[in-house]
Amino acid sequence: MSRITVENVTRRYGDVRAVDGVSLDVAHGDFLVLLGPSGCGKSTLLRMIAGLVSPSDGRVLVDGNDVTEAPARDRDLAMVFQSYALYPHLTVERNIGFPLRARKQRKADIRRRVAEVADILDLGALLDRRPRALSGGQRQRVALGRALVRDPGAFLMDEPLSNLDAQLRTATRTEITELHRRLGRTFVYVTHDQVEAMTMATSVAVLNRGRLEQLGTPTEVYDTPASAFVAGFLGSPPMNLLDAEIVSRDGRLHAVAEGVDVPLGLDHPSHEGEQVRRPAILGVRPEHLSLRPAADAGPAPEAGGVPNGSAPNGSAPNGGAPNGGAPAATLRGSVRSIENLGSEEIAHCRVGAAEVAVRARRPAGFTVGEAVVLTVRPEHTHLFDRESGRRLVWQPDRDPQVPAARVPVAT
Amino acid sequence: MSGMFVEVAPPTLPAPIVAPAAAGGRGRTARRLARRLGRGVVPYLYLVPALGMLIVWIYRPLVETANYSFYSWNLSPTQPATPVGWHNYHRLFTLPELGGSVWRTLLMIIGLLPFTIVIPVVVGLLSREVRGRARSIYQALIFLPFLVAPVASAAVWQWLLSPRTGAVNRATGSSVNWFHERWPALIAITGITGWHVLGFAVVVVAAGLASINGDYAEAASVDGASRWQITRWLTLPLLSPTLVFLVLATALLFAPQWTFPLIDTLTQGGPVDATTNVYYLLWEYGIQSFDAGLASAAGVVFFLGFGLVAAVLLWISERVTIHDD
Numbered sequence: 096m097s098r099i100t101v102e103n104v105t106r107r108y109g110d111v112r113a114v115d116g117v118s119l120d121v122a123h124g125d126f127l128v129l130l131g132p133s134g135c136g137k138s139t140l141l142r143m144i145a146g147l148v149s150p151s152d153g154r155v156l157v158d159g160n161d162v163t164e165a166p167a168r169d170r171d172l173a174m175v176f177q178s179y180a181l182y183p184h185l186t187v188e189r190n191i192g193f194p195l196r197a198r199k200q201r202k203a204d205i206r207r208r209v210a211e212v213a214d215i216l217d218l219g220a221l222l223d224r225r226p227r228a229l230s231g232g233q234r235q236r237v238a239l240g241r242a243l244v245r246d247p248g249a250f251l252m253d254e255p256l257s258n259l260d261a262q263l264r265t266a267t268r269t270e271i272t273e274l275h276r277r278l279g280r281t282f283v284y285v286t287h288d289q290v291e292a293m294t295m296a297t298s299v300a301v302l303n304r305g306r307l308e309q310l311g312t313p314t315e316v317y318d319t320p321a322s323a324f325v326a327g328f329l330g331s332p333p334m335n336l337l338d339a340e341i342v343s344r345d346g347r348l349h350a351v352a353e354g355v356d357v358p359l360g361l362d363h364p365s366h367e368g369e370q371v372r373r374p375a376i377l378g379v380r381p382e383h384l385s386l387r388p389a390a391d392a393g394p395a396p397e398a399g400g401v402p403n404g405s406a407p408n409g410s411a412p413n414g415g416a417p418n419g420g421a422p423a424a425t426l427r428g429s430v431r432s433i434e435n436l437g438s439e440e441i442a443h444c445r446v447g448a449a450e451v452a453v454r455a456r457r458p459a460g461f462t463v464g465e466a467v468v469l470t471v472r473p474e475h476t477h478l479f480d481r482e483s484g485r486r487l488v489w490q491p492d493r494d495p496q497v498p499a500a501r502v503p504v505a506t
Numbered sequence: 507m508s509g510m511f512v513e514v515a516p517p518t519l520p521a522p523i524v525a526p527a528a529a530g531g532r533g534r535t536a537r538r539l540a541r542r543l544g545r546g547v548v549p550y551l552y553l554v555p556a557l558g559m560l561i562v563w564i565y566r567p568l569v570e571t572a573n574y575s576f577y578s579w580n581l582s583p584t585q586p587a588t589p590v591g592w593h594n595y596h597r598l599f600t601l602p603e604l605g606g607s608v609w610r611t612l613l614m615i616i617g618l619l620p621f622t623i624v625i626p627v628v629v630g631l632l633s634r635e636v637r638g639r640a641r642s643i644y645q646a647l648i649f650l651p652f653l654v655a656p657v658a659s660a661a662v663w664q665w666l667l668s669p670r671t672g673a674v675n676r677a678t679g680s681s682v683n684w685f686h687e688r689w690p691a692l693i694a695i696t697g698i699t700g701w702h703v704l705g706f707a708v709v710v711v712a713a714g715l716a717s718i719n720g721d722y723a724e725a726a727s728v729d730g731a732s733r734w735q736i737t738r739w740l741t742l743p744l745l746s747p748t749l750v751f752l753v754l755a756t757a758l759l760f761a762p763q764w765t766f767p768l769i770d771t772l773t774q775g776g777p778v779d780a781t782t783n784v785y786y787l788l789w790e791y792g793i794q795s796f797d798a799g800l801a802s803a804a805g806v807v808f809f810l811g812f813g814l815v816a817a818v819l820l821w822i823s824e825r826v827t828i829h830d831d
Contacts, residue, residue: 147724168730180725184743193739194729241729251728 097157097171097248097281098123099144104153106139106305113139115305116153121249121298126275126282128292131302132328137285138253140302144283145174145251157248168197173242174251177258179234181226181241188213188222191240198245212240232263239274249281256291268294289329293317301325319477323484326378326477332441332452335384337426338481339377350377350476353447354427360473361489375487378477379426381454386442389427389466426451426469430461444469568809575802582796594803603779603787611783614696615761621700622707622756623749630711631737645712649705656702656767663698664772685773688780695773695781699765707752714748715741750823757819758812784808 099121106114114136121127129137142148144155146167154163162170173194181190188209189196195205213219216236226234235255242250255271256264272295275282286292292299293313301308301316301324309321320326326334339352341359348361357377428446435457442453442461446469453469461467478487575594579587598604629648636644651659666673667684675681684694718741726736762785769775775782775790782790788808792801 145728147728167724167727168732170728172728174725174728176721176725178719178721180719180721182722182726182740193726193731196739197726197729197731197735241725245730 098159099249099281099283100154100156100159101140101144102154102156104140104143104150104155106136106143106148107151112305114143114150117302117305117307118153119300119307119310121281121283123281124279126272126284126295126297128296128299129283129285129302130287130289130292130299130328131308132287134304135302136305137287137302141174141251141253141283141285145172146170171248172251173245173247173249175238175242175253175255177254179226179238179255179258181234181237183226185225186222187218187224187226187229187237187240190226190237191218191244193241194245208244209240212244215243216240231259232267235259235267239271243274243278247280249283252282252284254286255284256286256288271295289331293329301328303328319486320378321486323376323378323479326479330380332381332454334378334380334477335449335451336479337377337379337446337449337451339375341373341375341478350375350478352377352449355446356425357471357476358473359476359478359489374481376479376481376484378479379451379471379475381441381452383475384426384451384453384469384471386444386453386455386459386461386467386469388461389468426471427466428469429466430463432463433459433461442467571802571805571809573802574798575806577799577802579798580796581798587798590799594799595807597800598803598807601787601791603782604784606779607782607784607787610692610779610781611762611785613692614699614765614783615757617693617696618700618703618756618761619753621704622752622760625704626707626711626752627742627745627749629708630715631741633712634715645709648708651702651704652706654702656764657771659698659702660768660771663694663768667694686777688777691773691777691780695765695768698768698772699760702764703756703760710752711745711748714745718744746826747823750819750826754816754819754823757815762812 099119101117101119104114104117105112117136117140119127129140131137139148143150146155146162146165146169150163154161156162157170157172182193185193188206191212192205192209195208200208209222210219213222216239218233218236218240221229221233221237226237229237235258238255252271256267259267268291271282271284275295284291284295296313298310299313299316300310303324309316309325311319311321316325317329320329320334323336327336337352337355339350339355339357341348341350343349343363346363348359348363350357350359355377357379426444426446428444428451430442431445431450432443434441434443438457439454440457440459442455442459444451444453444467451469455461479485480487574587576589576591577587578590578593579585633641633644664685667675669675669681669683669686672684674684682690684690722740722744723736726740731739762783765781765783766785766789769781769783769786770789773781775786784804785808788801788804791797792804
């Protein structure tokens with residue numbers, strides 16, 4: 096049983112804050128993924144939880160007990176290292192049994208327990224081998240076995256799959272998820288791989304430059320990224336981010352930029368003389384754009400006649416009026432290159448000064464150099480503040496029935 | 507519509523590029539062969555200087571030594587060397603001092619091991635936390651004695667260990683006559699050699715410790731191991747290649763050879779042969795008495811003997827040590 100709480104933890108190296116005031120609460124049985132690019136502080140945070148690095152500020156609690164000053168071995172946690180850290184001079188059996196041996200358990204008990212774990216991980220035939228005689232995948236399983244053997248309160252994993260080839264990684268991912276389901280233990284898992292985060296986690300903490308950008312379920316961080324960083328980190332290719340301005344036109348809000356005019360589906364009854372102009376970042380996922388040739392004028396097939404009552408991502412809860420007659424949300428540009436992914440293709444288009452990726456089912460039938468119009472539904476647009484990068488949420492003045500956004504905006 | 511299924515052919519190699527017909531005929535082929543030969547010879551040409559040095563400075567003297575061990579000769583260019591068969595070897599093995607000198611060499615090896623293994627490991631483990639500039643300064647300071655010429659340090663130690671006025675006896679209040687009593691002389695020679703090589707061993711052990719991946723100790727501490735358990739179960743086994751190297755250096759280099767200048771300047775093998783090890787014996791009988799045949803025979807025997815010791819130690823090290831990969 097382990098609930099891990101991190102309170103306002105900071106780690107400084109000289110003037111650099113590797114981890115900067117991060118707070119997390121991992122409930123018992125959760126699978127938390129710490130996600131971020133290299134150098135974002137995710138490994139340092141994990142090592143502080145493990146007790147290998149001591150925080151400069153803040154507290155670490157396991158089941159409500161302050162363990163900030165406790166050495167690693169008193170924390171009842173197990174860790175799988177990126178390098179696996181298998182002891183090279185010990186056999187697989189002694190590697191797996193090491194945590195029990197360190198706790199001075201009886202030899203017979205150790206052997207029995209190691210055999211159980213080896214059985215779970217299918218390592219029975221390898222118990223007499225040394226790590227150097229194992230393949231990458233087998234080493235990884237031994238590292239897992241060493242973590243499993245003493246039934247710890249929580250498992251900490253530092254990029255455990257990064258040394259495996261793509262096929263093995265997919266298989267092991269499923270195995271770890273299965274292990275988590277069966278053991279019901281708390282997992283804290285560090286990765287820079289968004290696929291691992293999306294598929295394994297019950298909650299994802301996205302870190303950037305030592306700070307926590309967003310904490311939420313995989314669905315939340317993908318569908319409603321709390322910042323432009325999260326939006327630009329998740330997805331392959333990630334969300335298109337364009338500098339735009341929000342303007343009011345005929346009582347409705349549009350995001351405009353060079354080649355871009357996207358109605359947001361929001362009413363803004365402008366009083367005479369009042370002009371809204373707000374710099375922002377417009378975000379659209381590549382799979383939410385549809386592509387058609389520029390010559391084919393007329394309303395976009397998807398933008399028109401869309402019922403706007405339930406915007407799933409909370410970014411543009413419509414003020415009420417249907418926008419069936421509204422002009423199509425459009426980005427105009429030209430195709431610069433096309434990537435064939437087999438099932439789909441990615442068209443990289445230039446819109447104004449920006450590069451926009453579009454994901455389309457094959458064959459999309461476009462050629463490089465062709466002028467195209469990209470359309471998007473208003474509810475599939477995301478807006479972020481230009482300065483802070485935080486998500487912008489529309490909050491109507493007079494309509495209290497619109498559900499509050501789940502992600503607070505810190506502008 | 508009628509038709510049939512046809513298998514897709516696997517990709518084939520593109521047609522080989524046909525070389526243009528040899529217009530020059532035989533002359534061109536010969537030239538090509540010469541060029542290919544030349545290309546094959548080039549790597550060996552690079553090796554020639556090094557191989558030449560090895561042959562001139564190592565292997566030729568070795569062969570000559572083996573040759574002279576079957577002659578009687580007093581090193582004088584005007585005197586002819588007379589062949590004596592195995593006589594020199596017979597004299598060597600019947601030397602009354604030989605057994606004693608081998609035994610004292612062994613004692614010196616054992617006496618040096620604390621300086622080359624025990625103290626460096628303890629110091630290395632304790633000073634792991636010293637980092638950065640402090641570490642470099644500390645290692646430079648402790649390495650310094652290794653660079654002092656043994657003859658110079660012998661003069662200083664002779665002074666320090668002099669029976670009445672020496673600092674050591676005055677500090678300890680003892681009246682030991684260090685270089686003129688049997689056991690104290692052996693201890694002094696071994697101790698001074700140990701003082702010389704200690705810094706070297708500390709630096710080697712520090713490098714060995716630094717090369718052990720820190721992940722192991724971290725993994726072990728998460729696994730619940732105490733510092734002492736980590737040292738005993740992980741650090742020392744992983745340090746074993748370094749330790750075997752130091753044992754080898756002690757047995758082959760420090761005990762028999764690094765002691766020599768100290769013995770020669772401080773005790774000349776005395777008192778009563780108490781500090782005569784195998785190399786000093788060789789020196790006394792072979793070189794000092796111009797007995798080239800006996801010296802060569804001793805050289806050959808020691809060469810084979812130490813070669814055997816090295817082979818055994820290397821064989822053991824292959825067995826017991828684990829190389830971190």
